[in-house]
Amino acid sequence: MTDRVKQMRAAGQHVIGLATGTPDFDTPAYIKAAGKAALDEDGTYITYTVSAGLPELREAIAVKLARENGIVTSADGVVVTVGVKEGIFVAAQACFNAGDEVLIPTPTWVTYDACFVLAGAVPVHVPTYAEGGFRVDPAALAARITPRTRAIMLNSPGNPAGAVLGLDTLEAIAELAQRHDLLVLSDEIYERMVFGSARHVSIASLPGMVERTLTFNGFSKAYAMTGWRVGYVTGPKHVLRNMLKIHGHSVTCACAFAQKAAAAALNGPQQDLEQYILILEQRRAQLVAGLNSIPGVRCSVPDGGIFCFPDISALGMTDQECSAFFLEHARVSTLPGSAFGPGGEGHLRINFARRHASDIDAAIARMRTARAVR
Numbered sequence: 104m105t106d107r108v109k110q111m112r113a114a115g116q117h118v119i120g121l122a123t124g125t126p127d128f129d130t131p132a133y134i135k136a137a138g139k140a141a142l143d144e145d146g147t148y149i150t151y152t153v154s155a156g157l158p159e160l161r162e163a164i165a166v167k168l169a170r171e172n173g174i175v176t177s178a179d180g181v182v183v184t185v186g187v188k189e190g191i192f193v194a195a196q197a198c199f200n201a202g203d204e205v206l207i208p209t210p211t212w213v214t215y216d217a218c219f220v221l222a223g224a225v226p227v228h229v230p231t232y233a234e235g236g237f238r239v240d241p242a243a244l245a246a247r248i249t250p251r252t253r254a255i256m257l258n259s260p261g262n263p264a265g266a267v268l269g270l271d272t273l274e275a276i277a278e279l280a281q282r283h284d285l286l287v288l289s290d291e292i293y294e295r296m297v298f299g300s301a302r303h304v305s306i307a308s309l310p311g312m313v314e315r316t317l318t319f320n321g322f323s324k325a326y327a328m329t330g331w332r333v334g335y336v337t338g339p340k341h342v343l344r345n346m347l348k349i350h351g352h353s354v355t356c357a358c359a360f361a362q363k364a365a366a367a368a369l370n371g372p373q374q375d376l377e378q379y380i381l382i383l384e385q386r387r388a389q390l391v392a393g394l395n396s397i398p399g400v401r402c403s404v405p406d407g408g409i410f411c412f413p414d415i416s417a418l419g420m421t422d423q424e425c426s427a428f429f430l431e432h433a434r435v436s437t438l439p440g441s442a443f444g445p446g447g448e449g450h451l452r453i454n455f456a457r458r459h460a461s462d463i464d465a466a467i468a469r470m471r472t473a474r475a476v477r
């Protein structure tokens with residue numbers, strides 16, 4: 104898909120790119136300023152930091168986790184990673200042995216499977232469906248538990264379908280994890296993107312869970328900092344100690360001046376973030392309404408995240424064909440839902456985190472026209 108988009112752009116075609124997971128927003132000015140100032144300081148931030156990350160950033164993260172997530176920890180209970188992605192990779196290497204099974208509700212972010220397989224573990228998919236809002240059913244998770252199951256991977260709000268797990272579901276999953284002595288890996292990178300009455304709850308804040316949960320988060324989505332590569336993980340200290348060995352010997356530390364900027368992101372004014380979430384909520388409504396105006400496309404309103412996940416099965420094409428069709432005939436890039444695993448078939452993933460409302464209007468107009476002449 105990416106190659107084809109590049110090819111089309113090189114040939115002078117104007118493609119509206121709604122396929123990636125990148126927010127089309129700028130990093131707030133105060134965060135950039137902190138990064139630039141760090142580069143010009145006395146040399147501290149152009150060298151390695153301690154592997155676990157700058158103490159001032161870990162301190163700010165610990166304060167944030169207590170205040171916003173109900174996770175009580177200290178700076179030494181946090182490891183700063185090169186994005187959530189490195190955190191998940193390192194966790195898999197540290198926690199799993201060959202043949203260990205990890206339950207993953209699908210459709211889901213494809214990196215989890217890759218990280219677990221690279222660690223020798225076996226991803227066990229637990230499909231979710233549109234009828235249930237793509238929220239995992241704890242009974243379906245329970246049905247896949249075997250003597251080899253070691254962990255449950257959660258991502259709420261979720262990529263690609265925007266499902267937000269409610270307290271009841273999280274409590275049921277917590278009970279399962281405790282009964283079967285499982286670790287929970289909770290990727291909360293979209294925690295700020297919850298809309299309407301949906302609320303984000305960190306599973307580690309539930310009774311008995313802090314000692315068996317690794318909570319991952321980062322700056323890529325909330326502060327539009329995908330290229331700065333800063334994330335973090337908190338969890339049981341004996342697990343973090345093992346993760347630190349792998350992190351230290353593979354990447355040493357996250358980029359020093361980016362860590363300084365990340366500390367500024369947490370400690371600075373949050374108005375930009377609030378404004379950004381309001382814009383996202385408008386773009387979400389705009390994209391949902393636009394998609395529903397295309398005959399044969401049905402889009403429910405995602406509770407969170409930055410993607411719509413419309414059902415396109417009534418168009419008489421597979422999701423791969425449909426994604427290719429809109430790219431060729433509407434010059435709009437999307438991703439086929441089946442790429443995200445079982446349950447995603449017949450859907451497209453479409454990013455609504457666009458700075459300009461006009462991009463979404465133009466994309467919808469082009470898709471409607473392409474559909475009409477098909």
Ligand SMILES: Cc1ncc(COP(=O)(O)O)c(C=O)c1O
Pocket residue numbers: 124185186187188189212258261262290292320321322323329333334
């Ligand atoms: C669910 C999820 N987790 C993590 C990431 C990547 O996060 P980071 O940039 O912090 O590595 C993404 C990016 O698309 C994502 O969708």
